[in-house]
Amino acid sequence: MNNLSVSNLIGIKYLDKNDLNLIFQMATSFKEVINRPIKKVPSLRDFTIANLFFEDSTRTKLSFEIAEKRLSADLINFSISGSSIQKGESLLDTVNNILAMKVDMIVLRHPNPGAALYLTQKVDASVINAGDGTHEHPTQGLLDCYSLLEKFGSLKGKKIAIVGDITHSRVALSNVYALKKLGAEICLCSPKSLIPVNAQNLGVELSSNLLETLKWSDAVNMLRVQKERIDKTVIPDLRDYSLQYGLTKSLIEKLDKQIFILHPGPINRGIEITSEVADSDQAIILDQVENGVAVRMAVIYLLASKQKIVPNENYSS
Amino acid sequence: MQSVLLDHQKIEIILHRLCCELIEKYTDLNNTVLIGLQPRGTYFLDRLIKLLKNQYHIKDVQFGKLDLTFFRDDFRRTSKPIQANQNLMNVVIENRQVVLIDDVLFTGRSVRAALTAIENYGRPSTIELMVLINRRFSRHLPIKPDYIGAQMDALIGDKVKVSWIENDGKDVVYLQKRT
Numbered sequence: 001m002n003n004l005s006v007s008n009l010i011g012i013k014y015l016d017k018n019d020l021n022l023i024f025q026m027a028t029s030f031k032e033v034i035n036r037p038i039k040k041v042p043s044l045r046d047f048t049i050a051n052l053f054f055e056d057s058t059r060t061k062l063s064f065e066i067a068e069k070r071l072s073a074d075l076i077n078f079s080i081s082g083s084s085i086q087k088g089e090s091l092l093d094t095v096n097n098i099l100a101m102k103v104d105m106i107v108l109r110h111p112n113p114g115a116a117l118y119l120t121q122k123v124d125a126s127v128i129n130a131g132d133g134t135h136e137h138p139t140q141g142l143l144d145c146y147s148l149l150e151k152f153g154s155l156k157g158k159k160i161a162i163v164g165d166i167t168h169s170r171v172a173l174s175n176v177y178a179l180k181k182l183g184a185e186i187c188l189c190s191p192k193s194l195i196p197v198n199a200q201n202l203g204v205e206l207s208s209n210l211l212e213t214l215k216w217s218d219a220v221n222m223l224r225v226q227k228e229r230i231d232k233t234v235i236p237d238l239r240d241y242s243l244q245y246g247l248t249k250s251l252i253e254k255l256d257k258q259i260f261i262l263h264p265g266p267i268n269r270g271i272e273i274t275s276e277v278a279d280s281d282q283a284i285i286l287d288q289v290e291n292g293v294a295v296r297m298a299v300i301y302l303l304a305s306k307q308k309i310v311p312n313e314n315y316s317s
Numbered sequence: 318m319q320s321v322l323l324d325h326q327k328i329e330i331i332l333h334r335l336c337c338e339l340i341e342k343y344t345d346l347n348n349t350v351l352i353g354l355q356p357r358g359t360y361f362l363d364r365l366i367k368l369l370k371n372q373y374h375i376k377d378v379q380f381g382k383l384d385l386t387f388f389r390d391d392f393r394r395t396s397k398p399i400q401a402n403q404n405l406m407n408v409v410i411e412n413r414q415v416v417l418i419d420d421v422l423f424t425g426r427s428v429r430a431a432l433t434a435i436e437n438y439g440r441p442s443t444i445e446l447m448v449l450i451n452r453r454f455s456r457h458l459p460i461k462p463d464y465i466g467a468q469m470d471a472l473i474g475d476k477v478k479v480s481w482i483e484n485d486g487k488d489v490v491y492l493q494k495r496t
Contacts, residue, residue, distance in 0.1 A: 037437065038438075305393055
């Protein structure tokens with residue numbers, strides 16, 4: 001188990017259990033690194049990473065950036081606003097222009113599902129999917145599982161609920177794949193209009209009753225209501241949604257056990273989760289953010305290690 | 318083909334001598350920090366600490382265990398395992414005399430990585446190097462030890478393996494000749 005079985009991180013679907021364990025093991029080492037007085041190691045000082053964000057992002061982009069900086073990589077940031085994309089340039093042309101600047105790895109966020117996979121077929125650089133439409137967000141799935149592993153030790157047989165807007169969530173799919181590979185039981189809880197039609201094929205429980213789901217769970221991952229992707233026919237009234245699927249203190253008090261609460265952020269306080277719950281001791285939301293940096297360092301480090309340095313006979317000594 | 322270079326008795330004598338050398342130079346070691354290099358140098362470090370405390374009555378031996386994985390110069394150049402080891406550096410090294418501890422000094426590249434890694438924790442007043450086995454004529458870098466358990470000459474392809482009673486069942490140093 002020396003390295004990952006893949007050269008790109010497109011989705012959790014393509015990783016095996018050994019890959020997950022290796023990433024988590026490395027993340028533990030990097031978590032120690034980012035808590036040192038000097039939080040930086042020189043491993044990737046000869047490595048350049050391009051962060052290509054064709055969609056808005058705050059924490060994922062910052063988390064990748066800081067992970068890259070902690071590994072001493074050089075990085076360039078690209079976002080769609082103010083770029084030539086607005087002049088009609090294609091994804092592949094944009095990427096090839098960036099690669100001509102000798103970039104070794106691409107971190108890609110794109111609104112179209114499959115964009116990251118498409119790039120891997122066209123370019124030599126390693127590609128990390130930082131979210132492709134409603135498909136996958138693998139590093140979020142990894143950091144959610146890592147945060148749960150820190151609490152539970154093992155996820156085998158643990159009951160994890162994912163609540164909220166499943167249809168529009170790339171986090172949900174990555175979580176389902178990762179949790180299943182780690183042996184957890186999963187329940188997707190959502191209004192029927194927000195559960196994908198093929199969800200049954202994922203091998204998970206489905207529910208529309210939040211209280212019953214919480215009673216069943218050891219941990220719950222509250223997904224953000226993606227207001228920008230949802231039309232009124234799916235959720236006619238956000239207030240009504242919040243009353244039925246919002247996580248509140250009174251619901252938590254009805255449980256006879258303590259469950260851990262996750263949220264991938266950004267939080268719509270008062271819609272899918274109240275401030276009281278989001279800021280409670282049971283919430284491990286800030287642990288997720290810290291672990292996100294360590295997990296991303298691990299992924300970048302492991303993928304970079306597969307790109308061997310080829311001695312160049314032409315440089316002058 | 319494997320032969321024994323040092324047995325338990327010889328290792329014990331060497332460990333006592335190295336402890337005495339530390340005490341001779343630093344007396345009560347109150348401004349000295351011993352840093353074991355992960356992974357194998359830490360077993361050597363543990364034995365030294367045990368002796369210093371139990372046989373030489375040094376009450377407070379300050380020590381750390383330093384992982385070098387992310388400071389190695391062979392990252393992306395070798396297919397060796399790249400998993401990191403535990404890094405335990407809950408010790409202040411600023412303005413202190415640091416002694417790096419490793420079991421075998423071969424090419425010197427681990428020590429080079431250690432010199433970079435240790436900068437992350439402060440600026441020691443001095444840094445010295447103690448090794449159980451000094452393999453001569455095999456250095457890739459201008460690095461030499463200050464405290465030496467035993468010297469030995471071996472071919473580049475040969476291996477020197479140090480076993481410790483706590484981890485491997487017995488104290489012994491083997492020379493494994495290239496076949």
